[in-house]
Amino acid sequence: MKRHYFIFLALIMLFFASSVLAQKSVVQTIVLDAGHGGIDSGAPGTGRYAKTEKHIALDVTLKLGEYLKAAYPEMKIVYTRTNDTFPTLKDRTDLANNSNADLFISIHCDSFTKTSAKGSSSHVMGLRYTEANLRVAQKENSVIFLEDNYEENYDGFDPNSPESIIAFSLSQTTYLDQSILIAQKIQEQFRERVNRTDRGVKQTPLWVTRATNMPSVLVELGFISNPSEEDFLNSEIGQSYMASAIFRAIKDYKKELELSSPNLAVTPVLNETKIDSTKLLPKNETTQKGVIFKVQIKTSLEDKEIASIMNFKVDVFKEKNMFKYTIGNEMQLEKAKEIQKIAVENGYKDAFVIAFLNNKKIGISDAINFQKQQ
Ligand SMILES: [Zn+2]
Numbered sequence: 001m002k003r004h005y006f007i008f009l010a011l012i013m014l015f016f017a018s019s020v021l022a023q024k025s026v027v028q029t030i031v032l033d034a035g036h037g038g039i040d041s042g043a044p045g046t047g048r049y050a051k052t053e054k055h056i057a058l059d060v061t062l063k064l065g066e067y068l069k070a071a072y073p074e075m076k077i078v079y080t081r082t083n084d085t086f087p088t089l090k091d092r093t094d095l096a097n098n099s100n101a102d103l104f105i106s107i108h109c110d111s112f113t114k115t116s117a118k119g120s121s122s123h124v125m126g127l128r129y130t131e132a133n134l135r136v137a138q139k140e141n142s143v144i145f146l147e148d149n150y151e152e153n154y155d156g157f158d159p160n161s162p163e164s165i166i167a168f169s170l171s172q173t174t175y176l177d178q179s180i181l182i183a184q185k186i187q188e189q190f191r192e193r194v195n196r197t198d199r200g201v202k203q204t205p206l207w208v209t210r211a212t213n214m215p216s217v218l219v220e221l222g223f224i225s226n227p228s229e230e231d232f233l234n235s236e237i238g239q240s241y242m243a244s245a246i247f248r249a250i251k252d253y254k255k256e257l258e259l260s261s262p263n264l265a266v267t268p269v270l271n272e273t274k275i276d277s278t279k280l281l282p283k284n285e286t287t288q289k290g291v292i293f294k295v296q297i298k299t300s301l302e303d304k305e306i307a308s309i310m311n312f313k314v315d316v317f318k319e320k321n322m323f324k325y326t327i328g329n330e331m332q333l334e335k336a337k338e339i340q341k342i343a344v345e346n347g348y349k350d351a352f353v354i355a356f357l358n359n360k361k362i363g364i365s366d367a368i369n370f371q372k373q374q
Pocket of ligand 1: 035036042043053108109139
């Protein structure tokens with residue numbers, strides 16, 4: 001009798017598991033963009049290898065695609081190139097937009113005149129040339145000069161002119177939060193798991209991350225002008241490490257979005273009780289103990305004073321040099337999801353739910369598990 005009960009229980013669990021699996025994923029289509037190609041070699045490296053930036057970018061991109069395909073057979077992977085061809089920057093962003101992609105990842109290698117420069121960086125949409133991003137912006141945008149009619153194709157956008165960025169500056173900030181989220185996860189993986197020097201997440205005026213209608217990031221794997229990073233990036237193991245790091249970042253990103261999406265049921269993951277050491281800024285520290293769910297609606301590199309949005313009081317906390325603005329202080333996830341829905345309806349399209357335990361940010365699944373144990 002007992003045995004029948006267990007079989008019955010197992011069937012019930014299987015039923016729930018399959019209904020969860022049948023749900024629509026929030027990351028169904030990913031565009032993988034190997035930088036440069038064909039007549040555009042990208043950065044040349046130190047000259048010790050026949051391979052330049054375009055080869056390394058393609059190798060890592062194809063590896064990443066294989067890992068994604070193996071882990072998520074249902075996911076659609078769109079490549080801007082799978083061999084040594086030269087799609088223009090506009091071809092790449094048009095393809096991404098026409099594919100209705102949920103994520104765009106562009107893979108490149110950095111380069112500098114000083115061979116000592118090193119490290120990995122991730123770039124999301126930005127509108128201003130700053131000292132920190134000018135070099136990468138000019139380097140990665142300048143490929144448009146290879147096109148005869150670039151002025152026509154790129155709406156007068158000139159990578160070398162700081163003024164031209166004004167014409168370029170449509171307020172395409174809809175997907176900025178999610179772009180920053182994936183960029184931070186990529187940097188975290190590079191730093192923690194592949195031991196790369198972390199140059200951080202930067203907001204950079206780049207054609208490919210600006211012209212795409214989806215969360216987008218341009219990754220600079222490392223400096224191929226630096227001999228040791230060039231050796232690493234030319235090695236089979238180095239390429240596998242970098243591709244796996246981006247793969248894990250996408251996996252985390254997908255999981256985080258799915259857990260906080262209002263349209264999807266919550267499927268708590270019953271492990272990982274790692275608690276993030278991130279603290280709320282003292283000025284808005286809440287005194288509430290236990291688990292609190294909030295809705296993150298905005299991210300900024302600068303600390304702005306925002307009193308309220310849609311009649312909700314706005315809180316701010318700092319995480320990895322970014323200021324993150326939230327509304328709602330809910331003890332129940334469902335309540336937070338209702339607020340998220342309101343935020344989405346009011347134009348904050350990539351608002352998502354985050355969780356805190358005693359003022360420390362934790363993962364949604366950890367928060368759910370913690371509440372269950374109470
Ligand atoms: Zn490049």
